[in-house]
Amino acid sequence: MRIGVFVCHCGSNIGGTVDCARVAALARDFPDVAYATDPMYTCAEPGQAAIEEAIHEYRLDGVVVASCSPRMHEPTFRRTVERAGLNRYMFEMANIREHVSWIGKDKEANTNKAAELVRLAVEKLRHNLPLAASQFDVNKRVLVIGGGVAGIQAALDCAEGGIPVVLVEREATIGGKMAKLDKTFPTVDCSACILGPKMVDVAQHPKITLYACAEVEEISGYVGNFTVKIRKRATYVDWSKCTGCGACTEKCPAKKTPDAFNEHTGTTTAINIAFPQAIPKKAVINAQYCRQLTKGKCGVCAKVCPTGAINYAMQEEIVSENVGAIVAATGYDLMDWRVYQEYGGGVYPDVITSLQYERLLSASGPTGGHVLRPSDGKEPQTVVFVQCVGSRDRSIGRPYCSGFCCMYTAKQAILTKDHIPGAQTFVFYMDIRAPGKMYDEFVRRASEEYGTEYIRGRVSQIYPDGQGRLVVKGADTLLGEQVEIKADLVVLAVGIEASKGAVNLAEKLRISYDNHGFFMESHVKLRPVETNTAGVFLAGVCQGAKDIPASVAQGSAAAAKVLTLFARDKLESDPQIAQVDIRRCVACGKCLRCCPFGAIKETEFRGETKAQVIATVCQGCGLCTSTCPQGAIQLQHATDNQILAEVNALCQC
Amino acid sequence: MKYAYYPGCSAKGSSKDYEMSTQAVCRQLDMVLEEIPGWNCCGSTPAHAVDTELSAALCARNLDIAARQGAQLLLTPCPSCLSNLRAAAQRMEKPTFRQRVNELLDEPAAETFPEVISVMQAIAREKENLVKRVRLSLKGVRLAAYYGCLMSRPAERMRFEDPENPLLMENLLAACGAEMVDFPLKTACCGAAFGIPERAMTARNSGRILELAVRLGVDAIVTACPLCQMNLDLRQTQAGRAFETRFHMPVIYYTQALGLALGFTQRELGLHKLAVSAEGLLNKLDGLRRAPAAEGGQS
Structure with a gap:
């Protein structure tokens, strides 16, 4: 194998406290290293061109870049080696910035540590294999969870882009916190007047399906192919018949029902429409306070309803929707x-x-x-x-x-x-x-x-x-x-x-959340809308405190991400996933139980039970690899042998 | 049950009535308070204001005596003593601090000290016992519980209920039948030791507490701190002058109120020692006790 090593100075970020030239010189003596150098800015256009040239000139079949965190530039350099004709997994990165130069001041110690990390990467690369991604279809529908202003914006932008939208709202009306506000800063314009038309657009848009009084019950699947179960609570009013005339709310005798929409500043009736501009403008019965439902006698609303929409026997219902992407916009609570x-x-x-x-x-x-x-x-x-x-x-x-x-x-x-x-x-x-x-x-x-x-x-x-x-x-x-x-x-x-139930939803979405229940973005600065779960995006305060303009902007940004994802008909799956060696698998089922994503199933092979990884569901976390007593299940690109090679290299240094 | 007991200096002087009533109530609840031998002043405000090590040394000596007596728990009636003793025990957990304090002492202090709690907390553990022994219910008496600023704060040192809204005293007195008002200034400062150097400030602080109590229409303020009691009671005329009024608000110790419920006489509880007479309160109590009999109702 012929390996090229590039020890980046990163200006003075690394060069200031690491002798990069010396690291490159040391690297030349590592096994299989055919070429080593120390460019000033490896990620810049000339730096990337130099890698491509070196691959051709020295007939390299693998590249190590010692520079920043792989979170920063691994995708960049993978594209570089791919342009030069190598498989993108024949590339390794040694992090000598965050892990070395930024944290240590002793130049000699830093230089030694940097060289050791390069040695590690070289050894890993020597055990790498080219990996290939497979392709799968995308279901071009999107689920938006939460009908506040961020969710409304995301839903409208997606719908305008031609994408069918399923919007799920926990309350009886969309509008979220903004609908409760009187005026908005800094223009002091009426909140209901600027939000109202957007809410009406949601109701009227042919591409938007709205579920109010509903919550996400269960999410399965993966980017491009999620299946979502939605629990529709019993409203005791048949919304297909309700015209929102309000006759029932005028006559309802249970007038001491707590008014959640008015933040308990007043009371309302047990059958109620949250506020005049509510979308959907449909009545809902609060079962806890309804005399018919609690005491079995009243029935006034059923008598006065001109369309016969009242149904005291209504039960909650679970509906299933298939979508390719999800926008979480669950907002906040006080x-x-x-x-x-x-x-x-x-x-x-x-x-x-x-x-x-x-x-x-x-x-x-x-x-x-x-x-x-x-x-x-x-x-x-x-x-x-x-x-x-x-x-x-x-x-x-x-x-x-x-x-x-x-x-x-x-x-x-x-x-x-x-x-x-x-x-x-x-x-x-x-x-x-x-x-x-x-x-x-x-x-x-x-x-x-x-x-x-x-x-x-x-x-x-x-x-x-x-x-x-x-x-x-x-x-x-x-x-x-x-x-x-x-x-x-x-x-x-x-x-x-964070909104009540946010943590619970995060678990269902398999996204991270911080100490306070706010959802974690993929990168604080550069990927503020994405999550670490592919196909799940964030909008509004569920990700962190923000005002209306910022929530609207993030709603649009999330929609742009969905539209970008759906611009392709097929998606590539990441080959860095678990794989079962069926010769070693004893079907103990431990991997099945430990997988947090439900990505492993049992299968029959020549009459014997074996574990099988569902490639599109596996997230490559590696839990199964460390659980398997037989070493039969291996995470591609981080196999036991590759990790041991790194450990050996480190211990020999 | 026996308890190691640290009365504090006030108990032997300005707040003899607190001491008398505390002893009386505890005796009635079969709580034996054993004064630790040869105790000294905790240093009060002057010591810790000047030198925390000196203050800790004064307290550590007392804690050491209690530890050598084999006490698991040390009770004190005074919130200021409680605060100093607890602070010293907490600071002594730091080896360098402990070493410097030990240098000030004749002999190094014991490695572990008993936990110091308020007599009130110990009485609260006997609440069932207390309820059983109530002989004269305080029903019909309206009281404001005033803890003062030290009993519950700082929270992490005192560990005494909610630091802003403790309810222990209310619970005890309500168990004796008293009507307890929600007293928002229950943990406000009375002016404390500033009664001497900054009399106007103390008058203002105490006056605010008295004014609210008057507005809430209570029969008495009930306190747990000798210094608070002194500022609100003895200096009540000064506070009144600052508010251009004359207050007449009895300020009694919670142990005196409990003592009344347990059937002790005014003299046994030291109620004759108050500067602002509690006669009105006592007459009301007497009246209330006779009333049910007159109506032929139950007691």
Whole structure:
């Protein structure tokens, strides 16, 4: 075998603390190395051309590049060697940047370690075999999970691109959190007015199938060929007959049903349409509060329904859909702020969340758009906003910033003045984070034009003064003083957390999630929409805190990724997967049980049971390889022999 | 059950009434408090404000005595003593700190110390016993539980319920029949030792607590700390002056309230030692006790 070694300087990234020329010189003495050199930038166009030239000139049949992490440039160099006529798996990478030059300062030690890693890669390459990918068909339909603004955007863009879309929404209406907002920053335009038309587009688009009141139950398959089971909850209303006229909601006697859409700021009826612009505009019965369903007598809605749509015997239903790609857009929920006992832990009615305040501001909310405080229905004259309640607080395990609270707090302070011109508004803040377009200007407007008093500091306590008002005690860290404000209403900018059930969904999708339940993107900077599971993409806050423009952008980006994937009729499978040597397999079934992807099945071979890998499902994790007592199942490109060769090389150094 | 007991300096002076009532209540619950021999002051605020090692040495000596007595648990009624003793035990876990403290002591301190908890926590473990022995229910009496700032904080040191909203005192007193209001300032600072150098500040802090208690219409504030009791009771006139009013709010120890329920006399509980008389509260209690009999109802 003839191997070429390229020890990259990466400018001074590697060259600064590794003697690259010496590593190349040492590499020339490694077995089968026919050529070694140390280019300045191997990944640049001249660097790649030099590799191609060397392959031809020195008749190389394998290449080692010692440079950065394979996560960074392995695909790049695989394409390079392929252009020069080699199989792309006859290439190995030694990571001497992240693993050597960036972490050590001792040049001699670094040089030795770099040489050892190159030796390792050479030895691995000597045991490599050319591998070939196989091809399979793509089902050009997409599943979008979550009908918030990110999911809506992804669904519409895919549908406009000609792709049939299945949109699954847990709630009775799409629109997500944005539908609950009164106005949006920094333009203060009506949220329902800009989102509404998009929601209608979803309802009317011939390529979009919408399942509301539904959740993803089970996902199987792989990129291009997923099978999804969707659980449709019983709504007790036949939506094919319901016209959304609302006659039932007017007559329903169970008027004390908690109103989840209004964030529990008011009550509603047991049969209900979430809000006037709801999509689908269909009634749903809350079974817990319906008198017919709980006590067996009432039936008023069935009597008044002009189309006979009410069906108290309705059962939940499981439907199955086949898709080729999935966009997760499950959004967020507010954290349970009741852990803050110093703010009353939820017992003071006039301490509310920012989302509840949105409902009080909204014309479709429980107060018809009049700001009236919950305790006595009076108009508040002093409103205090407290930011970072449950954000950037390590003491409760939430170190992250929720991203958009600074902006909506400024918006709510402005709207408060619009609703109640004489009102006084205060904002307690830690830092103002307003980096978006026109954002800082907006915050300044809240403070300069609308006279909102910004106080930099945390609130230590909120308590009722015994005379109907609330005392807000806090620190002004700019003046170094304690402050105390008598407020009529306190609005907490409650931090966000991953949507309830996000972790459960991640397990079904086989994607990673972080400590806080947010889904992990494939690369923080360069692959922000992809996940590590092929064919699964992310949009919106399920991946991390972001505001409406960013969520919409990511929704479109996810759609672009789906359209890119579907631009091909066939996909190539990765050959770096497990393979069973049926001569050694004893059919013990251990691999079957340990595979997290269900990629191994039993098969008959000449009357004997054997394990078989389903090539398109296997993700190449290697669990089965280390579980197999016979060494019969081997991960291609990382076989036991290849790994042992590396270990041997390292131990001989 | 026997407990090693560290009364703290106040118990022998300014808060004799706390000590009397604590002893009375514990006796009634068959909790034997054995004062550790030859104990010294925990150093209180002055020691740890000047030198944490000196403060720890003072505490370590007491912990050492308790350890040598074979105690598993050491009880103290005073939140400030509790805080200092627990802080010292925590800091002594660090070998370098322990070494420096040991140099200040005649002999190196014991390797392991008993855990220090509040008498209140020990009484709470006897809650069933307490309920059984209630002779005169506090039903009809409205009380505000005030823990002061030290009992529950810092959370990781004190490990005393929710640091912002402890409920232990409420649970004990409610078990005796009292009506406990939600008292939002239950862990606010009374001004503590600043009663001497910064009297205005203490007056403001204590006044705020008293003002809210008045607004909530309670018959008394119930406290667990000698210094809080002093600021709210003895300095009540000063606090009133700062708020341009005259408060008349009895401030009693929770052990005095429990003692009343257990049937002790005012004198046995030291209630005659209060600066702001609790007569109103006591008369109300007397009235309430007679009322059911007059109505022919059950007690």
